[in-house]
Amino acid sequence: MPKIDLGAIEPVNKTGYPPPFDEPVAGRWQRRLGAINGMTHLGANHVTLKPGAWSSQRHWHEGEDEFLVMLSGEAVLIEDEGETVLHPGDCVAWPAGVRNGHHLVNRSTVDCAFICFSAGDRQEGGAYSDIDMVFTRDGYFHRDGTPYPIRK
């Protein structure tokens, strides 16, 4: 197993978010590094954010740990406590079940890149801090339980 050739993996910018929540992540280009390399327990996702793009809607996971390593460029981490600028080499940990929504926003004029790792039970779902949306194993819902339309 040699080192991973990132350039050989086609990045994709798809999302399951219903409109209009999909718009801020249109400039998020992801390379899934875990499953493609045979990993079954550990998620690893290389992400490039174009200027203006968000990593996700601000969210937290009930059953999944997440850990981010900043690789290049600069991004603003937004959490309940406020904002933190991240530079290459910076690390952030988000333990499962901590209901402190987080996301990164690229407010710079050039691309930034990071890798986000995850492990645990994604099926337990979670929620979005700033919008009327939660996620479960069955998809995206309003807080009152009404489902959002499923994205084709």
Added chain:
Amino acid sequence: MPKIDLGAIEPVNKTGYPPPFDEPVAGRWQRRLGAINGMTHLGANHVTLKPGAWSSQRHWHEGEDEFLVMLSGEAVLIEDEGETVLHPGDCVAWPAGVRNGHHLVNRSTVDCAFICFSAGDRQEGGAYSDIDMVFTRDGYFHRDGTPYPIRK
């Protein structure tokens, strides 16, 4: 949860390896970033290798995925197929159950650093490729099942 302050975490160079297998890792200084930040599913270990130090004995895990991100300096990755030099930003994935032993050796004259992530079942154990040693949930053993002395 702000970004992790690596400088506030004391690095340790301890190992459970029985002599003489502990000698090559004496210059391996680790900062455990997972549990200290409340993570219960995802292991994250920041490692600095002094010149000459090894990351571990060359090994593989039966039930645990591992993923490495090189942060600074240069190290030589050694696997069954041979050697690969790793530089900052390089990534390597080792899926659970793939019996291709791997480790990093710092053959340069300056420190190098990386983060290694893990997830899965560490209790399933694994083995070392170049020495008469395996590991289980109960410790280190010769291939014939004879236990190594437990390190105090």
